[in-house]
Amino acid sequence: MLQIRKLVSYKYCVMTSFRTYAANPISEKQIDDLRQFFLGFPGGSVDLKKDEKSKIAYIFLNNPERRNALSGKMMADLHDSVCELERWTSGKGVILHSSGPIFCSGGDLTTVKQISNPQDGDKMCEFMQHITQRLLNLPLVSVALISGRALGGGAELTTSCDFRAMTQNAEISFVQAKMGVATGWGGGTRLVKIVGRRNALKALLSCEKIDAKRAAEIGLVDYVIEENEDPLNGVSSWLERLLSHDETVVRSIKNVVTVAEYLPPLESLQVERSEFAPLWGGKANKAALQQNIKHK
Numbered sequence: 001m002l003q004i005r006k007l008v009s010y011k012y013c014v015m016t017s018f019r020t021y022a023a024n025p026i027s028e029k030q031i032d033d034l035r036q037f038f039l040g041f042p043g044g045s046v047d048l049k050k051d052e053k054s055k056i057a058y059i060f061l062n063n064p065e066r067r068n069a070l071s072g073k074m075m076a077d078l079h080d081s082v083c084e085l086e087r088w089t090s091g092k093g094v095i096l097h098s099s100g101p102i103f104c105s106g107g108d109l110t111t112v113k114q115i116s117n118p119q120d121g122d123k124m125c126e127f128m129q130h131i132t133q134r135l136l137n138l139p140l141v142s143v144a145l146i147s148g149r150a151l152g153g154g155a156e157l158t159t160s161c162d163f164r165a166m167t168q169n170a171e172i173s174f175v176q177a178k179m180g181v182a183t184g185w186g187g188g189t190r191l192v193k194i195v196g197r198r199n200a201l202k203a204l205l206s207c208e209k210i211d212a213k214r215a216a217e218i219g220l221v222d223y224v225i226e227e228n229e230d231p232l233n234g235v236s237s238w239l240e241r242l243l244s245h246d247e248t249v250v251r252s253i254k255n256v257v258t259v260a261e262y263l264p265p266l267e268s269l270q271v272e273r274s275e276f277a278p279l280w281g282g283k284a285n286k287a288a289l290q291q292n293i294k295h296k
């Protein structure tokens, strides 16, 4: 019993510190200073809704006048949404979405023009890398629903989820090179992991419009919305099917996969063990054993 308690407390410590560490090692005070700084650039909002029935949350990018560009204030909102989701212990999934013909047109140019110097650029990079990595590392399975075009920072945002769903008219373009910069929100690093070095280099240098067909070829998209399907309903049903297990199982699987990406194998195995033990003989496991399931 003591051993299991130790494992559970080990799991709690590793996963709590890990989530911030794997984002980037900055203090609470630094994060708060960055949040205050970016709150000073208004426009739009990022809205969070949690559905306790399906256990799926929805993060909505809301800045239609500027084609859902991300203002400084929206970066701070996104940070707050991610923090709230870290505290949502009964959740299983999260969908990042927006409405209109542009999923996200990148950084809000009104904000961008006011911080156009290397020092502030570094601040934005630090803040956005931190937020997007924390989003990716949530114990929730995440999907970016790209309904329309995703440009620049918007393309980077699509890489901060476990999966990507695209509508037939969606296009992802890493236009950073055309803007005279490279990626800065962590999208370059994550893109290499998703599509590999050569495809990432091609996408970043060509600034090409990657439609659903091309995205499928390079492994950038996981679900393409059917012609007559409602995008949000379609992706929600797809995610619900994938997450049909008990939340304790879904969250443990997500944690195991997350740590395996960052920690050395021996440490990752230790986390896997600490996730496994409380599930073994637990509620979901006992229910499954009683059903005499045949995996045909």
Ligand SMILES: CC[C@@H](C(=O)O)C(=O)SCCNC(=O)CCNC(=O)[C@H](O)C(C)(C)COP(=O)(O)OP(=O)(O)OC[C@H]1O[C@@H](n2cnc3c(N)ncnc32)[C@H](O)[C@@H]1OP(=O)(O)O
Residues within 6 Å of the ligand: 065, 066, 067, 069, 070, 101, 102, 105, 106, 107, 108, 109, 110, 112, 151, 152, 153, 154, 175, 176, 179, 181, 182, 183, 184
């Ligand atoms: C900070 C990260 C950085 C990076 O790493 O690259 C960035 O992301 S920088 C931003 C990169 N994105 C852009 O440069 C987008 C430029 N805009 C466009 O290409 C087009 O506007 C569009 C997004 C393809 C939409 O075209 P369309 O549907 O034809 O609408 P309009 O062009 O008429 O735009 C409507 C309205 O929205 C404003 N807008 C669009 N994008 C942004 C943006 N990123 N920031 C602020 N405002 C934006 C646009 O100016 C129009 O406003 P009005 O002129 O006042 O109507």
